[in-house]
Amino acid sequence: MDRAVAVLVAIAVVLAAIAGYLAYVHQAPAVRTVTVTSTVTVTQKATRTLTKTMTKTVHLIVAYDGRGVKIVLKRPARRVVVLTSYWAEVVTALGRADTIVGIGKYVKYDQYLPESVRSKPSVGSEFSGVNIEEIAALKPDLVIMDYGWGKCSEIIKRLESLHIPVAAFFIRGVGDEVKAIRTIGVLLGAEDRAEKLIEFIESRYQVLRGIASRIPAGKRLHVVMVDAYSLLRGGEITVYSNTSWGRSLLDVGAVNIALEKMPKSKWPKIDFETLLSWNPDAILVAGSPSTVQKALDKIISDEKWHALKAYREGRIYGVPCWGSIGGVLDWGPRDIIGREYIASILYPEYYKSIDWRRDMETLLTRFYGVFIPEQAFASYGLRWMEVVDLLGDHVRIPRHVERVVDFISYQLDVALHAMDKLVGISKYAKYNPVVSKAYPNVTKIPSPGSSFSVNIEALAALKPQLVIIWPWKKSVVEEIERLGIPVIKVDVKSYMGVKRLIWLLGLIYGRLDRAEKLIHDMDSIVGMVEKRVAGIPASRRVRVLYLWSSPTTVQGGNGTVNDFIVLAGGVNVAAGQYPDKAYVHVDFEQIVRWNPDLIVIWWWARYGPEKLLKDPKWRAVRAVEEGRVYKEPFYDHWGVGCSLFILWLSMKMYPQLYKGLDFMKIADKYYEEWYGIPYSAVAG
């Protein structure tokens, strides 16, 4: 009998070993999990006794961090302290932002993170040390952090002495990144989502590597990536060598000179003479978006840099990094986007198929749950930056924009405090109620025409660095482009489109901070509306008709107003029949057929509700019969006021949801904030 048992046990052990090996092979080596359940299914066939001993560990979560240290949790972590912003980004991207209870000192500056994470208590930093007692007081069941630099090893030692589980990582490339995400996914019980994120990263990485491998040896650029801050400070220059960023150059098919010369160092410091002796083909200046700009300015003004081949050949580029908006390269999920950026900027001819801005927007929308569109991101050369306009075209404009002719978005220029940058404006601007009241000096800005027709010579005489226009007529755009002036084309069809425009203007004018705050304010109003109307079933949604210049010119399913009606919780009755139209001239009988519950009249219309109310045939329409015909209080669809319009629409649709809410008071305060004039000064 004993022998038989021994044989069975031996077989069980062998099977378990095979199962373990299979699990090991199918997963990345860093995460030798875990999922004891898979072992159990195999062993069950072997013996019962063995199953019994194994079931004790069934619910344990086992993972290995970047150091190879085994982490065992009884259940998915619910109270997590993250010491750096990129690990907070990973936790957020895995849909577990709510588990974060404490953050490192600099996490709050990461603008890609939700406000709820950024406002968590700070426990110090890896750079200057953390307050261990504060961490302990938060009772974390997991701390996620780096190892290998700053005070990390000391922090890890002290945390582990308190038996607080620590997952620590150091990233040298996309492979490390993927392993880290997988480990964190396991520890947070978010494996599925982790695999989706990994799929996002790896698929792009493969495309990148595929293209890189096709770049011929003779075309491999010798590149140095320098730290913008050290360059500004003067003295020795920090370069990126054996780190994720330093190695990113290899990923895209370039040669990192620093890595060749000093393969052991992570962030070696070199003096300018060394840089001169390396004489790289290209130089990447990495740092926060604003530091990068300043460093590039310094390179232009500091003549010693002009001796470099990279300067002469115009191959000095900025790489915006970290967590302020516009930052592309960072550890964490954005690492892959940063690589795409570097690839596109070093080898534009090879990486045409890659669109890093769009990938960034996708990553942020799909995983971070924030809408920061491609229009918020620029790539930087020594003297230019490249942005994407509302038509999706890439436009290269000067890095410092001081002379702009704006034919269309001048109302937002007021809100972004950018009117001083306008050397020319649409001839319609001075008639705009907001612009004329909020910026009376508008009459002093010369006007070379409008989006409809431009006096090309008058425009050229203003010497604008760029022109912002509604591309109503292709020939007008082309005429301006023939002057060599970059043209930003603006067309807005939705609330999202308005936000894209605001980001783009913020980027162009260097007012991203104000743009972000404006969008935050807009979103908080629209968010409130969305929350209130969320519970209304489709069958009870108010059916709305929006009338333009005549009572039979209606808003179809295409355009901002249609989107606003939907966001306000209503149904645009004309959208089904005319999904692609913004303005449709319909027959009155069509309106009777739709029989809308609510009619809203365009602010600029020459008629008001009384025209409909006094004409007896309109009584066949429910909205008129019930007296629910309103003229919108003001027209500001492509600007700051669109959120107010959404709120106003929703209040007219569902007054019972907004009891006690004073629209005019909200609107006045909001307009004061953004235009410096009360809403009541222009509305009504």
Add this chain to the structure above:
Amino acid sequence: MSPRRGLAGFLTVASTPLVILLSLFLGRYPLPPGRVLDCLAYALHLSHSPGEAALAIVLLYRAPRVVAAAVTGVALSVSGAALQSMLRNPLVDTYILSIAAGAGFGAALALAFLPPGFPVELLAFAMALAAFFTVLAIAWGWGGGSIIALVLSGVIVNAFFSAMLSLVKYFAPNPHKLASIVYWLMGDIGQAAYWPIVARMLALTLPATLILLALRWRLNLLSLGDEEAMALGVNPARERLIVAVLCALLAAAVTSYTGIIGWVGLIVPHIVRLATGSDNRRVILYSVFAGATYMVLADDLARTLLPEELPIGVLTTLMGAPLFIYLLRRAGRVWR
């Protein structure tokens, strides 16, 4: 009158009430013919209400719209026919009196610069007459009321007011107003589908139409040429003045309410001539009916042809151009 022409005349007259009645059954709102009949019966106090929506559609929308279209057609056709015979020129229309150009300029002016409460049709009407009186001043003041003076002054004033219209468009304070002007210029009978407006249109056009009908034998005299007319005891310059004033009033009255509707005044008299011969007494009389029929049919198309409403002015011109070519080919013998 030949029997064939008599039949054609009868058909023309009979077509108008028929088309008007049938048009009440047409529209985008689904109403079975029975319901429409119920509405009509209700209007004559013969039955109970067939429902609010149906009543509004038939009695308050289709009926005034069809009548407005008929009135517009009558005014444009009669004035076109009168002018053609008076000037002995088949290619003229009220545009020669600069009515459309003046009305367009007035409407644009109101739409661009006047406060929303100001009635657009008022300024359109005023400017149409202003343009017309400029034509009169040039033609009768300096040209002695000759045909060539009238045609030339018409061309001049037309060009002037068209340029003024462009200027207003250019200086419109915002593109939305510009769009309203463009829409107005394309014409829309729907905006006159309101009984009080129809009543006003009738009040302005009915007397002028009746007077023109009463004067129609004199137009025959005028069409003989000035010398013959004088020999017959008619002062051609004075007669032309009276006819021109009446035509201008007719065209201005409808254009200021409906916007610019081209080619009706040109086409309809030609159709009538082809059917009934070139005797102005008949042409003007039958133009009343043919004009109403033509316009109501055109507006029916505008209302029902596409899911969205077609601008009537564009439609009549689109219909008019090929029709005109056809008529010229067939009617060559009438005018040769």
